[in-house]
Amino acid sequence: MRGSIVGIEDGLSNPSSGSWYGILLELIDNLYAAFIVGPLVVCYWRGTWNLMADYIYPSDHPTSLMTSLAVGVVGHLLFNIFQSTIQRYLNADKHRLLFYIGSRLYTEVYGTICVNTWRGGWEMINLYTTRDVLYVTLITLSCAVLLAMIKGLRNVTASPFVVVNDARQEYFDVPTYFRRSGTKEPGLYVLDCMFSVLVIGSLVVFVWRGLWVLLDQSLFPEDSALTAWASVLIGYGVTGVTFSLQPLMRWTCDRLTGIWRVIVADLFLFFSFIGTINVWRGVWQLLDHYFLPDNRILSDWITHGVSLLLLILLNCSNSVLVRGVYIDAEEPAGQCVVFPVYYIRLFFQKERNKKQKRLMESLGKAEYNNVTSVLLDKKPIKIEQNHQITRNLDSVSLTIIDNPKDNIDHNTHENRQ
Structure with a gap:
């Protein structure tokens, strides 16, 4: 789950114990994340995903997927390994204009790499495995349980439960699973980056793809428009319930310790993931069905470019990136179930x-x-x-x-x- 509550004053991260003013700001942030940032991130991913299919060996599907996967994996590793170097050369305190231009270019390049990684892995699973319901269910649950066992289940979380502000201090940070240092332990750091990208990243893709396929097969599969609207309603319904349950879940996790706190937090995060994937699937398929269906390439370019531009102007373009590894319940007490959707409150x-x-x-x-x-x-x-x-x-x-x-x-x- 990209984002953090570090730097947020307690009255803002826990408004339930504060004033109605804080509760109102939290509500505005939740609505902003759900109805502005979330759809824009989905638009960017949908447009970029389709553009990769349009321009990377469009007549040779297996080669297209292998190319996307190779570009994604190599790109991820490079951005992980050289994150401190990028941060040193694009230092906002030394060159403000260079930082702004370079950082937004970084977001566009890294965003394309993220989409290629997911497209290559996702579509290759589709190409070489069966869509049998029992098989998909077993694989999805196995990967989810494995993520939970290594305390990495929170990495399935995405918008609308995450808003990443384009902060100068941590713009290029990509945390790894074992938190190795690139300067002190370069060899172990490279292995750490490889584990974070190849193992954690692959498990997350399997979980997302599995639940998406199950929705395709069970939620009005014969009607593309109806299934899209159904996902939107389910997604935003679950999202609303999840945001509403945050004070209760924080109170609960404040009083739990050890493995029980991790289990409760993981169950809550997986419930939010059901809302997340339905929002993504619903918005994605509505765009496919209604937005320039007769001119797909133009539709793809608009959803890619306009959504990224708007996110840059809103100062939260890094929300499109899927990078870094986060550990379940690593924050103290109930903060482990607080979603990082701070925008209005930060302002x-x-x-x-x-x-x-x-x-x-x-x-x-x-x-x-x-x-x-x-x-x-x-x-x-x-x-x-x-x-x-x-x-x-x-x-x-x-x-x-x-x-x-x-x-x-x-x-x-x-x-x-």
Whole structure:
């Protein structure tokens, strides 16, 4: 599950314990992820997938698939292995314009590589295996269980349960399964990248393809339009229920430890995956059925190019990438079931932090240094006489705004003691 809640203040990542304002922002983020980012990501993948079929050996299907798979696997490995090198040369702090152009080009190239990997693997499974319901069910369940056993089931998650903002700090990060270091252990790091791409990636493709095929065979297979609409309704129904269950699931996982917390989190994530794949299948097939069905190549180019452009303008184009490996329940307590769909909340948090920083600077350098750790770093300050300083940024900022000079002087006096 690409994305993280790192850097999100607790009042925003857990609005159920905060104000109605936080709950409203969470609702807006969920709607934004479900109805804007999710469909745009599907449009990009559908257009790119079909374009690969249109231009890569279109008259020789097996060769086309092998070429796609080779391009995808090699490309994935290169972007994994050389991620630190790319980050060093496309450094936003040194060359802002070069970073912006290079990073968006990176997204387009890497996105095409991701689609080729999936297209090659998916279609080769279709080509060389049977679509028998029992066989597909057994293979799908086996791969899902194996992913769960190695704590990698969360990697089946995608939009609308993930929104990846185009943040400068981690734009090129591709985490690997064993978290090896490329500088300290180059040999093991390459093996780690290969395991992440070839093993984890393949298992995820098998799970996605299996459930998709089962839906094709069981959900109104005789009517392409009806089956697409049915998937959309099921997908968004499950998505709505999943988002609604997040506070309960977080409360539950807060109170569980060890293997039980992992099991509960995995069951919840797999339930969300049912919604994810239905949204993808439904939107994909609706585009095939209704959007320029008589001019497929134009339809493919529009869904590829326009969706990517809109995602770039919305500053979340990295949502189209399927990269990196994430470990089940690696976040503390109930955060392991919080979906990283922060967009509106991140915007308001950044704007608020900017205002607070300007306020601190206006108070003077000395006063600013005394409270920066409280307002920006959110690190607790050890103060004698059992004085407590809350880490809740809202309450701190409101206190300072009410009487900034008096509060700064009071904190300064206590720190000197």
